[in-house]
Amino acid sequence: xxxxxxxxKLLSVFxxxxxxxxxxxxxxxxxxxxxxxxxxxxxxxxxLRHISRESIxxxxxxxxxxETSFHLKKPFAQEEDSAMYYCALEYGNKLxxxxxxxxxxxx
Amino acid sequence: xxxxxxxxxxxxxxMGNDKSIKCEQxxxxxxxxxxxxxxxxxxxxxxxxxxxxxxxxxTVPNRxxxxxxxxxxxxxxxxxxxxxxxxxxxCASSLLALxxxxxxxxxxxGTRLTVL
Numbered sequence: 001x002x003x004x005x006x007x008x009k010l011l012s013v014f015x016x017x018x019x020x021x022x023x024x025x026x027x028x029x030x031x032x033x034x035x036x037x038x039x040x041x042x043x044x045x046x047x048l049r050h051i052s053r054e055s056i057x058x059x060x061x062x063x064x065x066x067e068t069s070f071h072l073k074k075p076f077a078q079e080e081d082s083a084m085y086y087c088a089l090e091y092g093n094k095l096x097x098x099x100x101x102x103x104x105x106x107x
Numbered sequence: 108x109x110x111x112x113x114x115x116x117x118x119x120x121x122m123g124n125d126k127s128i129k130c131e132q133x134x135x136x137x138x139x140x141x142x143x144x145x146x147x148x149x150x151x152x153x154x155x156x157x158x159x160x161x162x163x164x165x166t167v168p169n170r171x172x173x174x175x176x177x178x179x180x181x182x183x184x185x186x187x188x189x190x191x192x193x194x195x196x197x198c199a200s201s202l203l204a205l206x207x208x209x210x211x212x213x214x215x216x217g218t219r220l221t222v223l
Binding site: 036043044045046049051084086092093094095096097099100 | 111138140147148149150151152155157162163197199209211212213214215216217
């Protein structure tokens with residue numbers, strides 16, 4: 001079955017520290033993966049997508065098919081990165097979301 | 108200029124009542140979705156409509172009935188509300204049905220439903 005696992009419910013780091021939000025997926029086909037973010041009092045929005053191979057707000061995510069992972073990384077966390085992050089897998093015209101990880105960046 | 112809007116933002120009601128949540132998008136998108144976010148923040152798709160036709164219908168009780176009068180609107184009607192229906196319901200839209208990682212979903216602000 002298609003599944004997205006985000007093992008950490010909460011990740012707390014200090015400003016300037018590296019960040020890695022973990023995401024593992026279970027899917028037999030060729031995966032299309034996304035990271036969505038929800039900042040406080042804002043709506044859920046797309047952060048980046050695997051197909052674009054882009055860096056948004058300093059975040060990158062690399063698809064590792066061998067480890068079935070799509071971890072989100074940023075070398076130096078900023079306070080404004082504090083938010084809820086969802087990893088999502090596209091499957092059959094829909095998105096399957098992970099449980100989400102709250103990132104708290106402390107000053 | 109709100110892209111995807113939902114009404115109401117908060118809904119508090121008694122068990123057994125029937126209620127509706129409305130969603131509208133002004134992005135000209137063809138596909139709309141309803142998601143449920145439970146108390147643990149887990150986000151799960153419920154329904155999806157493409158050009159007013161139902162294309163995704165997850166395992167959702169029959170008490171939930173989506174209605175799409177036109178491409179820009181997707182409403183959610185819930186009959187005989189139960190305590191377990193308490194959640195935040197998100198509407199979303201995308202230009203086309205999701206395909207090959209090319210289409211972004213745009214989300215509404217959510218409707219917090221509390222069933223007493």
